[in-house]
Amino acid sequence: MFWLLAQLLVAGLAIGAIYALIAIGFSLLWQGAQTVNFAQGDFVSLPAFAILGFTALGLPLWLAIPAALAVAVLVLGLLFKRVLVQPMLHHGVLQLAIATMALSIFLENVLKDTGGAEAYPFPGLTGGFNLGALFLDWQSLTVLAVTVVTVSALNAFLSRTRTGRAMQATAQNPSVARLLGIDVERMIMLTFVINAVLVTLAAVLISPVYLVKFDNGGQIGLTAFSAAIVGGFNQVRGAVVGGLLLGVVETFAATYGPDQYRTAVPMVLLILFVLFRPHGLLGRREERRV
Amino acid sequence: MMRGRPGALLATALAGILAVGLLSFVLEPYGVYLLSLWAVYTVAAIGLNLTLGYAGQISLAQATFVGVGAYATALLMPHGWPFGATLALAGGLCFGLGLLFGFPALRVQGHYLAFVTLALTTLAFLVMRNEAWLTGGVQGIAHIARPVPFTSGRAFLMLCLLVLTLVTVATWWLLRSPWGRAFIALRENPIRAASLGVDVRGYTLLSFAIGAALGGVCGSLYAPLVQYVEPSPFALALSLSLLLMVVVGGSGSFLGPYVGALVAVLLPEWLRFMQDYYLVVYAMVVMLLLAVCPDGLVGLAGRMLDRQRRGHPAEPADGGKA
Numbered sequence: 001m002f003w004l005l006a007q008l009l010v011a012g013l014a015i016g017a018i019y020a021l022i023a024i025g026f027s028l029l030w031q032g033a034q035t036v037n038f039a040q041g042d043f044v045s046l047p048a049f050a051i052l053g054f055t056a057l058g059l060p061l062w063l064a065i066p067a068a069l070a071v072a073v074l075v076l077g078l079l080f081k082r083v084l085v086q087p088m089l090h091h092g093v094l095q096l097a098i099a100t101m102a103l104s105i106f107l108e109n110v111l112k113d114t115g116g117a118e119a120y121p122f123p124g125l126t127g128g129f130n131l132g133a134l135f136l137d138w139q140s141l142t143v144l145a146v147t148v149v150t151v152s153a154l155n156a157f158l159s160r161t162r163t164g165r166a167m168q169a170t171a172q173n174p175s176v177a178r179l180l181g182i183d184v185e186r187m188i189m190l191t192f193v194i195n196a197v198l199v200t201l202a203a204v205l206i207s208p209v210y211l212v213k214f215d216n217g218g219q220i221g222l223t224a225f226s227a228a229i230v231g232g233f234n235q236v237r238g239a240v241v242g243g244l245l246l247g248v249v250e251t252f253a254a255t256y257g258p259d260q261y262r263t264a265v266p267m268v269l270l271i272l273f274v275l276f277r278p279h280g281l282l283g284r285r286e287e288r289r290v
Numbered sequence: 291m292m293r294g295r296p297g298a299l300l301a302t303a304l305a306g307i308l309a310v311g312l313l314s315f316v317l318e319p320y321g322v323y324l325l326s327l328w329a330v331y332t333v334a335a336i337g338l339n340l341t342l343g344y345a346g347q348i349s350l351a352q353a354t355f356v357g358v359g360a361y362a363t364a365l366l367m368p369h370g371w372p373f374g375a376t377l378a379l380a381g382g383l384c385f386g387l388g389l390l391f392g393f394p395a396l397r398v399q400g401h402y403l404a405f406v407t408l409a410l411t412t413l414a415f416l417v418m419r420n421e422a423w424l425t426g427g428v429q430g431i432a433h434i435a436r437p438v439p440f441t442s443g444r445a446f447l448m449l450c451l452l453v454l455t456l457v458t459v460a461t462w463w464l465l466r467s468p469w470g471r472a473f474i475a476l477r478e479n480p481i482r483a484a485s486l487g488v489d490v491r492g493y494t495l496l497s498f499a500i501g502a503a504l505g506g507v508c509g510s511l512y513a514p515l516v517q518y519v520e521p522s523p524f525a526l527a528l529s530l531s532l533l534l535m536v537v538v539g540g541s542g543s544f545l546g547p548y549v550g551a552l553v554a555v556l557l558p559e560w561l562r563f564m565q566d567y568y569l570v571v572y573a574m575v576v577m578l579l580l581a582v583c584p585d586g587l588v589g590l591a592g593r594m595l596d597r598q599r600r601g602h603p604a605e606p607a608d609g610g611k612a
Contacts, residue, residue: 106573267409278398
């Protein structure tokens with residue numbers, strides 16, 4: 001019994017770690033650039049399709065991943081910011097949020113029309129080793145290791161470096177940040193680039209499990225929103241806690257609950273949290289005015 | 291907000307509905323069906339326009355309310371409920387659901403209503419699909435009878451247009467009433483409205499609940515129109531589609547939902563030659579419209595009219611929003 005629970009915990013933490021990466025990017029965009037990105041889930045699908053596309057062209061995986069990263073930074077970072085966010089933002093946060101919904105429809109249909117409607121397998125790590133009665137698979141361990149390294153690096157960047165602190169200042173109060181001589185535009189652009197890197201990492205980690213399908217983004221996005229809200233918006237660790245919690249709860253619910261409601265877990269948690277604890281587990285009560 | 295006299299807006303909407311009614315006599319059954327679909331979606335879009343256009347809140351639950359209305363009608367009509375009663379029940383039920391889910395979500399600022407309603411739509415879809423004892427599951431409910439005497443396609447269109455007319459007049463009256471003036475104050479400047487004693491949270495909740503009720507009314511017409519309900523039409527895609535209708539027409543404009551629903555119903559027919567690429571093009575057009583003309587097609591038309599009337603380029607409008 002104990003070993004089974006431990007096994008489920010590892011699996012839940014591994015999937016939750018990926019949710020956390022996506023949720024961090026989502027929170028950063030919301031806090032740092034007033035962009036509530038309803039297409040965040042599809043942002044994960046795009047690099048996944050790009051990697052499959054590059055490998056189909058004959059590139060080895062270790063080259064296809066950086067190539068897809070470059071595409072993601074260009075399209076989901078620079079282009080997204082310049083072409084959609086920048087012109088939309090002065091019409092208001094609301095209009096921009098709706099535009100990202102249209103973007104979600106756009107991306108899903110572009111992926112479907114160019115990549116096809118099938119679910120494609122994605123290369124992952126196989127095998128593992130036994131620790132007592134616990135089987136630790138390389139895939140889950142890699143996911144956890146990559147997430148720990150990424151989150152630590154991001155935290156160090158945000159709190160230790162000058163640029164990172166300037167980014168935080170921009171997120172908290174753009175006008176004051178500008179007065180202090182911070183290049184606010186550059187900081188916002190950096191936020192979009194970081195999000196593009198995070199979703200590409202998430203794509204590499206999640207695709208072996210979820211496969212690659214044009215409409216995977218809906219469910220993945222919803223889970224990431226839930227993770228961000230459950231954890232609390234104001235900070236990176238909120239998204240991490242929310243993501244891990246969601247992954248674990250979802251895995252346990254899938255094992256012990258009715259199978260046809262497996263995907264309902266993040267939704268129920270989201271609604272419960274908005275009802276009873278809208279600022280999330282770690283968030284501060286006061287809301288940023290956007 | 292209301293360009294020209296408000297009476298002219300009502301007259302325009304009613305003239306449009308009348309024109310659609312007359313048009314149906316020269317169209318084939320499929321055209322009549324499309325016009326019915328337009329009338330039905332317009333009702334839901336009018337509701338969503340109250341939530342989005344006036345209260346400035348994104349609701350992604352409109353598909354759920356349409357679904358609740360459709361299933362309520364499909365389940366109750368065989369038990370001898372008259373159509374009018376199921377319509378009223380669908381509206382009332384969704385109004386209650388709107389209050390229930392809107393209340394907690396609107397306690398917090400920001401986009402929480404969008405997330406709660408997004409979750410609600412996804413959950414409701416699972417319930418419709420899985421609870422076969424109630425909804426028939428993926429098989430759905432077939433052979434839904436249309437209410438006598440509106441059994442033929444054209445007669446049913448007339449019923450849809452009648453309901454749409456009632457909704458149009460009621461919405462117009464609502465927006466002219468003291469309540470409606472509060473809605474408009476809310477849209478123009480929520481902070482000023484609050485300082486003038488408008489209960490912003492209360493009116494936002496009310497606008498969401500009324501919007502939900504109209505979603506229920508839409509569903510109650512949808513079920514006998516299509517005569518078959520199953521879960522997939524009430525998934526998130528419908529919520530997004532209705533939201534885009536409001537935005538394309540012009541959110542916060544009285545005539546916006548009529549125009550937006552027309553575009554959403556007719557465009558797939560016109561762009562049929564594009565086949566799979568239709569949605570790609572549609573989404574791109576919407577993004578472009580949002581960036582260039584955030585007050586939608588009605589706003590665009592209004593600006594063009596102004597320019598013509600004055601004979602010189604109009605000043606760039608800010609969408610009428612403070």
